Amino acid sequence: MVLVLDTTPTDGTGTPQGNGAAQTAKPSLAGLSRVRLAEALGAIGVPEKQRRMRVNQLWSWIYVRGVTSFDDMSDVSKDLRARLAATYSLDRPEIVSEQVSVDGTRKWLLRLPKRGHEVNAPEIETVYIPESDRGTLCISSQVGCTLTCTFCHTGTQRLVRNLEPEEIVGQILLARDRIGDWPGSTPPGDGRLLPDTDRKITNIVLMGMGEPLYNLDNVKDAMEIAADGDGLSVSRRRITLSTSGVVPEIGRWGEEAGTMLAISLHAVRDDLRDILVPINKRYPIAELLEACRNYPGLSNARRITFEYVMLKGVNDSIADAKALVRLLAGIPAKINLIPFNPWPGTDYACSDWETIEAFADVVNRAGYASPVRTPRGRDILAACGQLKSESARLRASERKPSGEAHPTDGPGEA
Numbered sequence: 001m002v003l004v005l006d007t008t009p010t011d012g013t014g015t016p017q018g019n020g021a022a023q024t025a026k027p028s029l030a031g032l033s034r035v036r037l038a039e040a041l042g043a044i045g046v047p048e049k050q051r052r053m054r055v056n057q058l059w060s061w062i063y064v065r066g067v068t069s070f071d072d073m074s075d076v077s078k079d080l081r082a083r084l085a086a087t088y089s090l091d092r093p094e095i096v097s098e099q100v101s102v103d104g105t106r107k108w109l110l111r112l113p114k115r116g117h118e119v120n121a122p123e124i125e126t127v128y129i130p131e132s133d134r135g136t137l138c139i140s141s142q143v144g145c146t147l148t149c150t151f152c153h154t155g156t157q158r159l160v161r162n163l164e165p166e167e168i169v170g171q172i173l174l175a176r177d178r179i180g181d182w183p184g185s186t187p188p189g190d191g192r193l194l195p196d197t198d199r200k201i202t203n204i205v206l207m208g209m210g211e212p213l214y215n216l217d218n219v220k221d222a223m224e225i226a227a228d229g230d231g232l233s234v235s236r237r238r239i240t241l242s243t244s245g246v247v248p249e250i251g252r253w254g255e256e257a258g259t260m261l262a263i264s265l266h267a268v269r270d271d272l273r274d275i276l277v278p279i280n281k282r283y284p285i286a287e288l289l290e291a292c293r294n295y296p297g298l299s300n301a302r303r304i305t306f307e308y309v310m311l312k313g314v315n316d317s318i319a320d321a322k323a324l325v326r327l328l329a330g331i332p333a334k335i336n337l338i339p340f341n342p343w344p345g346t347d348y349a350c351s352d353w354e355t356i357e358a359f360a361d362v363v364n365r366a367g368y369a370s371p372v373r374t375p376r377g378r379d380i381l382a383a384c385g386q387l388k389s390e391s392a393r394l395r396a397s398e399r400k401p402s403g404e405a406h407p408t409d410g411p412g413e414a
């Protein structure tokens with residue numbers, strides 16, 4: 001069952017708020033770094049000697065309180081608030097659709113403001129996955145993806161562009177708005193599961209649309225903002241970057257960003273991984289695992305997560321399970337077995353439950369606890385790329401005369 005919500009955001013007190021990009025054409029300050037905020041202040045005539053203090057004020061209002069109106073910035077002079085509002089907004093990405101699963105998983109299809117010569121406003125997806133003791137936000141780093149992992153729905157969507165840092169941070173702000181995760185705000189009234197924690201978003205995973213290491217600088221800048229202790233304050237140990245295996249950038253990410261790391265492994269042999277995760281042809285498994293062994297800060301307390309999607313008859317044999325355990329020997333690792341979430345047009349099917357259990361048993365006996373990830377949000381197409389394809393399909397069908405077939409979505413899902 002799917003609960004499709006009214007997409008008019010509230011400020012947590014039930015007061016409807018504007019939802020960003022579609023409603024104003026003014027550039028948004030929400031998601032900007034301190035340097036960019038200082039530049040924005042300079043552009044409206046704030047003297048240089050005041051900028052640092054003003055940036056600190058804006059920072060706190062934007063990233064600690066989550067305000068969406070300059071009027072709420074009570075310690076900023078009325079005159080400056082008026083000048084800010086005349087030129088800028090605090091818009092978040094526009095919500096195209098919001099779906100809430102029976103298990104509390106929330107998925108947003110978001111539209112970003114057009115940049116440069118873009119004809120269409122790009123769309124991305126963000127997913128929130130609550131558990132009793134944590135809330136994980138899965139965010140996108142690119143619009144579409146250049147890679148073509150054959151089991152991944154996003155892999156069927158061509159890359160439109162890299163996301164800017166503020167567009168990555170904007171996903172966090174939007175999610176906090178929608179689940180009432182600002183001081184004094186109230187959670188949504190739909191009664192769906194939220195974690196029993198002070199903060200409702202405790203973890204961030206860069207596992208949505210796109211390959212984050214192909215947008216390393218912008219993703220790094222965004223995570224600087226997310227981890228800033230005077231703002232959003234998400235610990236780097238609770239931020240995980242997931243890569244398909246861009247080997248040359250893995251070490252740099254570890255050194256410069258210092259977050260946790262996940263690898264989309266999905267196969268234990270190069271011939272199969274070449275098909276499932278084609279970047280493997282450039283950076284085969286042995287090179288990938290060598291980069292993992294050298295990941296800065298790797299220890300038993302800071303393990304790498306290896307993601308392994310369970311594909312029926314493809315990668316799910318007992319021999320595969322044993323090979324997986326052998327392959328990862330000596331690397332402080334967690335293993336996530338992910339039951340495949342099929343999407344329309346895919347050639348793959350999810351492994352049978354008994355097969356998953358037998359595979360998990362081998363992994364378990366090798367000392368990896370709870371390796372099977374519970375499927376979440378299956379009723380709302382929570383696999384990455386699915387909402388966007390559905391949206392594109394609907395728009396295409398609107399343009400076609402009735403009776404003409406819908407374009408297919410092609411293969412894919414991560």
Ligand code: SF4
Binds near residue numbers: 148
């Ligand atoms: S799994 Fe990740 S890297 Fe591969 S196609 Fe999908 S979004 Fe791109």
